[in-house]
Amino acid sequence: MHEVGLICSLMDQVTESAAQNGITRILSVKLVVGKLTLAQPDFLHFAFANLSPGTIFEGARLEIEERPLVLRCTACGTETRPEYLDYFCPACGERMEIISGDELFIEYYEGDNGEDGSGG
Amino acid sequence: MAVKVVMGQRLLKANAAVAQENRARFAAAGTLVVNLISSPGAGKTTLLEQTLVRLGGRFRIGVIEGDIYTTRDAERIAGKGTAVVQVNTAGICHLDASMVARACEELGAAYDILFIENVGNLVCPAEFDLGEDVKVALLSVAEGGDKPAKYPLVFRSAGAVVITKADLLPFTDFDLAGVTGEIRALNPEVKVFILSARTGEGVEEWCRWVEEMFLRKRAAGSGTGSE
Ligand SMILES: [Zn+2]
Numbered sequence: 196m197h198e199v200g201l202i203c204s205l206m207d208q209v210t211e212s213a214a215q216n217g218i219t220r221i222l223s224v225k226l227v228v229g230k231l232t233l234a235q236p237d238f239l240h241f242a243f244a245n246l247s248p249g250t251i252f253e254g255a256r257l258e259i260e261e262r263p264l265v266l267r268c269t270a271c272g273t274e275t276r277p278e279y280l281d282y283f284c285p286a287c288g289e290r291m292e293i294i295s296g297d298e299l300f301i302e303y304y305e306g307d308n309g310e311d312g313s314g315g
Numbered sequence: 316m317a318v319k320v321v322m323g324q325r326l327l328k329a330n331a332a333v334a335q336e337n338r339a340r341f342a343a344a345g346t347l348v349v350n351l352i353s354s355p356g357a358g359k360t361t362l363l364e365q366t367l368v369r370l371g372g373r374f375r376i377g378v379i380e381g382d383i384y385t386t387r388d389a390e391r392i393a394g395k396g397t398a399v400v401q402v403n404t405a406g407i408c409h410l411d412a413s414m415v416a417r418a419c420e421e422l423g424a425a426y427d428i429l430f431i432e433n434v435g436n437l438v439c440p441a442e443f444d445l446g447e448d449v450k451v452a453l454l455s456v457a458e459g460g461d462k463p464a465k466y467p468l469v470f471r472s473a474g475a476v477v478i479t480k481a482d483l484l485p486f487t488d489f490d491l492a493g494v495t496g497e498i499r500a501l502n503p504e505v506k507v508f509i510l511s512a513r514t515g516e517g518v519e520e521w522c523r524w525v526e527e528m529f530l531r532k533r534a535a536g537s538g539t540g541s542e
Contacts, residue, residue: 197439200407204326216320226326231468233438280467282500290500297468299442303321310316 198238201299202246209304213251218306223256229298230264231280251306264296330443333412337419337446344425345536346377347529350445352469353453354462355435358479360388361512362453362521363430367397369522370428374529377426379418381410381434388432398422409439412446428529437462441469448532449474456480456487460494467501475506477521482511 209224224243228234236259243257266281267274270289275281284291341348351359367376378399380389389401400418402410410433422429431447433440441450452473454462457480463470470476476498484491495507506524510517 197408197436197442200409200411200439200443201326204329207329208322208324208326212320212322212324216318218318218320222317232442233466233468279464280501281464282497299327300325301322303319303323305317305319308316308318 198234199242199246201234202239202242205243205301206246206250206252208301210251212304213306216306217308219251219309220307221252221255222305222307223258224252224304225258225260225302227260227262227298227300227302229262229296231293231296232299234299236261260302262295262298265294266291266296267294268292327442327444330412333416334444334446337412337416340416340419341429341446341448342536345533346426346429347525347532348429348431348445348447348449349525349528350431350433350440350447350450351453352433352437352440352450352473353435353455354437354458357435357453357455357458358512359432359435359453360391362477362479362510362518363392363432365512365515365518366430366522366525367392369518370525371397374427374526375425377422377429379410379415379422379429379431381414381432398424398426404434407434408436409434409443410445411443415445428525437466437469441466441472449528451475451477453477453479454494456483456489459487460490460497463494463497463501470498470501470505473502473505475508475524476502477508477510480511480513481509481516482514 239259240257247253247255263276265274265276268284268289269292271287273284273286282291353359376397378392378397380399380401382388382403386401389399393399400421402414402418431445450473452469498505498507508517508521510521512518
């Protein structure tokens with residue numbers, strides 16, 4: 196259900212931007228999702244497919260890029276890619292910081308602005 | 316003609332804007348807002364009941380009860396003579412800022428302290444800013460100690476963590492020192508309370524903290540205030 200809320204946000208934000216850009220139909224949306232957000236790509240696709248009919252997203256493709264969890268030690272710079280957040284450096288025991296894995300953003304979308312110039 | 320629009324925009328932007336409006340409204344009213352987040356069954360409602368018993372006489376307290384479908388929790392709290400608004404999220408697993416804004420319209424008058432009992436879930440509520448002053452994550456001894464590592468976002472964004480059902484500690488293999496250490500590693504500044512709403516142990520200290528947060532907010536807001 197988390198994913199339904201996220202897709203609602205995505206649709207609101209893209210719809211607003213599309214209106215500003217004179218875009219009447221969305222062809223694709225690219226979403227970047229870090230592992231820490233616990234958003235499941237399958238459920239995101241499912242939510243998108245179920246919420247898009249009757250909207251400017253009807254027939255559009257949702258592309259999801261998953262980013263793994265990457266941590267870096269604040270002291271010695273050691274990088275790890277653990278399954279779960281693990282807070283202390285395996286090499287020196289200092290605190291790790293998150294380099295990647297908490298992303299949740301719309302990278303871009305493609306749409307049709309209704310002007311000719313292609314044989315669609 | 317097909318065009319590509321680069322956004323680079325974080326999801327939940329719309330929610331963030333409404334949360335800012337809520338925050339401004341709470342600041343103007345001098346209301347301390349506490350957002351309670353936990354898994355189902357961690358004891359949010361029981362802690363709230365005990366908190367109302369201790370603080371209800373001295374402060375005007377409002378409660379927003381988030382629930383996916385039922386009104387059971389709201390009924391329990393309403394029995395304590397507190398103003399309660401129930402928000403049914405109709406299947407959505409978290410409260411968002413606009414639900415809180417609508418609930419506040421319904422609650423009406425200004426309150427000293429507003430508790431928001433979020434929908435039982437450790438994932439989504441962490442993502443949605445409601446305009447609160449502080450998020451409080453509850454973790455019950457009965458749930459086991461692996462929650463901080465599994466759901467780091469909520470424990471990182473919390474201003475306090477309450478470990479509930481401490482009366483069960485002797486009967487579980489809950490590693491209190493280990494879990495507390497993990498929480499502090501995620502979030503060094505976080506306040507950690509260990510309490511049992513059933514026996515009352517530790518509840519006083521939690522209430523004192525809420526009261527201090529309220530007084531600090533009032534002191535910071537100076538100009539506006541009660542009456
Ligand atoms: Zn290191």
